[in-house]
Amino acid sequence: MPPTDLPALRAAVVEGDATRARALAEQLVAAGDDLMAAVEHGFAAGIRRVGELWEEGEYFLPELVQGAEAMKAAMAVIVPALARERAGELSRGRVVLGTVKGDLHDIGKGLVGVLLAAHGFEVHDLGHDVAVERFVERARALEADVVAASALLTTTMPEQRRLAEAIAAAAWIKRPRLLVGGAPTSRAWADSIGAGWAENALRAVAAAEALVR
Ligand code: B1M
Numbered sequence: 360m361p362p363t364d365l366p367a368l369r370a371a372v373v374e375g376d377a378t379r380a381r382a383l384a385e386q387l388v389a390a391g392d393d394l395m396a397a398v399e400h401g402f403a404a405g406i407r408r409v410g411e412l413w414e415e416g417e418y419f420l421p422e423l424v425q426g427a428e429a430m431k432a433a434m435a436v437i438v439p440a441l442a443r444e445r446a447g448e449l450s451r452g453r454v455v456l457g458t459v460k461g462d463l464h465d466i467g468k469g470l471v472g473v474l475l476a477a478h479g480f481e482v483h484d485l486g487h488d489v490a491v492e493r494f495v496e497r498a499r500a501l502e503a504d505v506v507a508a509s510a511l512l513t514t515t516m517p518e519q520r521r522l523a524e525a526i527a528a529a530a531w532i533k534r535p536r537l538l539v540g541g542a543p544t545s546r547a548w549a550d551s552i553g554a555g556w557a558e559n560a561l562r563a564v565a566a567a568e569a570l571v572r
Contacts, residue, residue, distance in 0.1 A: 365401040368433070372405025373412075375425025377432035384436035394437050394444075395477055398470065399561070406430045406466055430466050434473070441477050451479040452504035452571040455497045455535070457489035459518035464511035467541060470560040471507060478564045480505075491518065491525045498526075503535045504571045507563070510541040516548065523552040536570040538563065 371380040380402065387397050409426035412418040418426075454475055458468045465487040476482045483501055485493060489508075498506050506526060510516045519539045526537055537554040540563060549556030555570045557563035 365397070365404070368397055368401025369405040369408065371433070372402055372426050372429045373408050375409075375422055375429050377425070377429045380429040381432040381436055384433040388436060388440040394441055395474070398434070398437060398473060402430055402433045403466075403470060427466060431469075434466075434469055438469070438473055438476075441473060445476060445479065450481040452567065453481045453483070453501055454505045454507050454567060455483050455485065455494060455501060455503040456507040456509075457485035457494060458487035458509045458511070458541075459515050459522065460488055460490045461518065462510055462512050462515040463487050464509070464541070467511065467560065468509035471509065471540065471557075471563045474560045474564050475507070475567060478568075480564075480567060491522045494522055495525050495529055498535045499529070499531065502533050504533075505538055505567050506535045507538040507540075507567070510539070510544060513543045516541075516543055519544070519548075519554065520552045523554055527553070538566055538570060 368383055371383055387394060406426055409418060409423060413423050456468065456472050458465050468487070472482045472484045483497060483503070485497060494506055494508065497503070506522065508519050508522055510519055523537050526535065538557065539549050539552070539554045540557050544556065546556045555566045557566040
């Protein structure tokens with residue numbers, strides 16, 4: 360595969376082919392390719408297309424799930440490789456990351472984690488369906504600089520507000536700043552709960568940098 364064969368990466372996700380997505384990711388890593396570009400312009404472009412096809416009624420839940428599985432198969436190869444590339448670099452801040460309780464969408468959250476780690480943050484990913492209490496407990500134990508919470512459903516956005524309230528109410532040696540994001544969120548929403556906000560994974564890096572400054 361030529362290093363810039365982004366359409367192949369995109370197609371593997373759109374076609375929901377996890378085996379091919381994983382194999383392509385392994386080739387990228389072996390070739391020392393630009394992994395961030397491959398994620399953003401290849402695999403993530405694929406899952407965004409899956410989302411469009413679902414919204415257009417072309418794809419149904421099985422195709423949606425297969426697309427998500429293909430994306431995750433690629434990320435399972437790429438995330439450890441990125442971590443190896445960055446090993447030994449000084450941390451720019453410690454981030455506790457997760458998707459809020461009741462919400463299973465973790466692809467965008469995963470991308471945020473990958474980009475933060477790629478830019479030198481120490482990322483502790485708690486996964487999806489994370490309760491407010493767990494965010495707070497981990498942030499306290501790790502003395503995190505930033506708590507980063509993703510929500511993809513309008514019904515789970517209120518968990519971000521609960522998290523903001525819990526962070527404000529808890530006693531801290533070092534109080535972490537809250538960063539929120541996810542498709543239904545907005546700057547106005549983040550402002551209303553006193554959190555930082557980023558509309559995409561790349562901007563989440565700049566937002567986290569601003570919060571730790
Ligand atoms: Co669901 N889903 N889903 N889904 N799903 C959406 C979100 C939806 C918009 C589709 C639609 O109806 N058009 C809709 C939500 C409507 C709403 O509430 N506004 C929806 C629904 C309704 C549901 C179910 C209820 C469907 C059902 O069962 N009837 C169900 C809910 C399950 C649950 O969570 N409890 C459900 C289930 C699923 C799957 C499990 C099948 C699968 C998720 C698999 C997984 O993540 N492991 C899935 C998927 C794949 C989607 C779509 C198609 C794609 C989401 C995605 O991964 N996008 C989505 C439609 C869409 O987005 N167009 C949809 C790609 C990803 C890279 O983008 O996550 O937006 P995104 O992340 C971006 C930014 O938002 C931002 O940066 C990322 C990268 O640039 N960002 C942050 C995200 N988090 C951030 C955090 C930050 C900063 C930036 O700081 C902390």
